[in-house]
Amino acid sequence: MTALAIETATGARPEVPPARCVITADASYAARLAHDGRDGTDPGAWFPERWTLDGPEPYAVPLPGNQPEEPGTEVLPLTDGRVLIRREAAGRHLFSLLYPTGPGTGEVPLGAVECAGAELTLLPPAPDGRCAYALAVGETSTNVWLVAGGSFGPEHVAEVPGRCGGGVWLDRAGRLLALDREPVEGGPVKSVAVDLDRGGEVSALLQITEDSQDRLLLADLDTGLILVSSDAASPGELRLGWGVLGSTLPIRFPESLRIADCTTTPFAIQPGQTLMPESCAVAVRVDGPEGGVPWLGVWRPVENRMHQLAAPVGWLAGSGFWSRDGILSLPYVTEEVRCGLARVPAPEAPAPRPAAPVVPETPAAPRPVPLGQAPLGGRKQGG
Numbered sequence: 001m002t003a004l005a006i007e008t009a010t011g012a013r014p015e016v017p018p019a020r021c022v023i024t025a026d027a028s029y030a031a032r033l034a035h036d037g038r039d040g041t042d043p044g045a046w047f048p049e050r051w052t053l054d055g056p057e058p059y060a061v062p063l064p065g066n067q068p069e070e071p072g073t074e075v076l077p078l079t080d081g082r083v084l085i086r087r088e089a090a091g092r093h094l095f096s097l098l099y100p101t102g103p104g105t106g107e108v109p110l111g112a113v114e115c116a117g118a119e120l121t122l123l124p125p126a127p128d129g130r131c132a133y134a135l136a137v138g139e140t141s142t143n144v145w146l147v148a149g150g151s152f153g154p155e156h157v158a159e160v161p162g163r164c165g166g167g168v169w170l171d172r173a174g175r176l177l178a179l180d181r182e183p184v185e186g187g188p189v190k191s192v193a194v195d196l197d198r199g200g201e202v203s204a205l206l207q208i209t210e211d212s213q214d215r216l217l218l219a220d221l222d223t224g225l226i227l228v229s230s231d232a233a234s235p236g237e238l239r240l241g242w243g244v245l246g247s248t249l250p251i252r253f254p255e256s257l258r259i260a261d262c263t264t265t266p267f268a269i270q271p272g273q274t275l276m277p278e279s280c281a282v283a284v285r286v287d288g289p290e291g292g293v294p295w296l297g298v299w300r301p302v303e304n305r306m307h308q309l310a311a312p313v314g315w316l317a318g319s320g321f322w323s324r325d326g327i328l329s330l331p332y333v334t335e336e337v338r339c340g341l342a343r344v345p346a347p348e349a350p351a352p353r354p355a356a357p358v359v360p361e362t363p364a365a366p367r368p369v370p371l372g373q374a375p376l377g378g379r380k381q382g383g
Helices: none
Strands: 028-035 046-052 059-062 073-079 083-089 094-103 104-114 119-122 132-137 141-148 155-161 163-169 174-180 190-195 201-206 215-218 225-230 237-246 263-269 282-287 294-301 307-309 327-332 338-346
Touching: 028 073, 046 073, 046 083, 046 094, 073 119, 073 294, 083 119, 094 141, 104 141, 132 163, 141 163, 141 174, 155 190, 155 338, 163 215, 174 201, 174 215, 201 215, 215 263, 225 282
Parallel strands: 190 215
Antiparallel strands: 028 046, 046 059, 073 083, 083 094, 094 104, 119 132, 132 141, 141 155, 163 174, 174 190, 190 201, 215 225, 225 237, 263 282, 282 294, 294 307, 327 338
């Protein structure tokens, strides 16, 4: 694919902002809730759309149902090309699999989850690409549901005490899930590992200090590189930090991950850098203090510098994926291009230096629990 020029967005902003793309773990497919783009006199309709990403050029297939979707409807792609959709009606969450059938859309109903008084959302795509999970957050506990890929309908797989958010997969089997948990009895948020094969057995994962708010944002399964959000380094201020699961070094909070008066949100880590976590490129969404068009940051631990780049026009902000050789693909939509990928090469990394411990820029903090200490065992049948 020819690399696309990157420029700042100009001209009138669309009446309906594009929805974020959800991308499979292997970057073969993506899905989003698209809008037909009619003018203000006719607001148009929302419909699911599947993107195929693993060919020479990306292309989109609309998957409209019998009636328009609600703006809050969630979609999630599977690696077999089908798209999971979550609809809400009368307090029930209805799940179906959508697939193209010539000019129409095929739909396989999967069943429903009733969770009165709980907020239910889809978790990020599972590493195996076949299963899909949802998180139902209640007042005192959080339930994890397997909503696609089970032996029959939605299956309850875990109940975790406390109110949980986030959701980061910690292994390729889709067994260990990191959640950010707020204890029922009160106290700071801490990331915990939930073993879905042991009925939701919970183990500590991230505690930088006893009183700090510690959330896991991203984890790379090749190297163990993690990106966290915590106020351990600056009480009262959440900052981005990085570490390596299983490392003896503490979480570090470099100044290069801070941009004055801006919000920085990491969304993708370069894969395939086995044994070289400090060489992984990290893609960061940057939002200015007054809103407006977000831009792109690219950062590596070894470089200790944030490269700031303009995002492509129409970027589905916060969406993207890395290739192993350091090319960042950013999905975008414009009036002229309904399904595009802008390819952004990562800035050249500095030459490797002799291995040496990195001196933390903040006082040392306890390391996260290594992934190897999380519960182990085989997946249950039907899970």
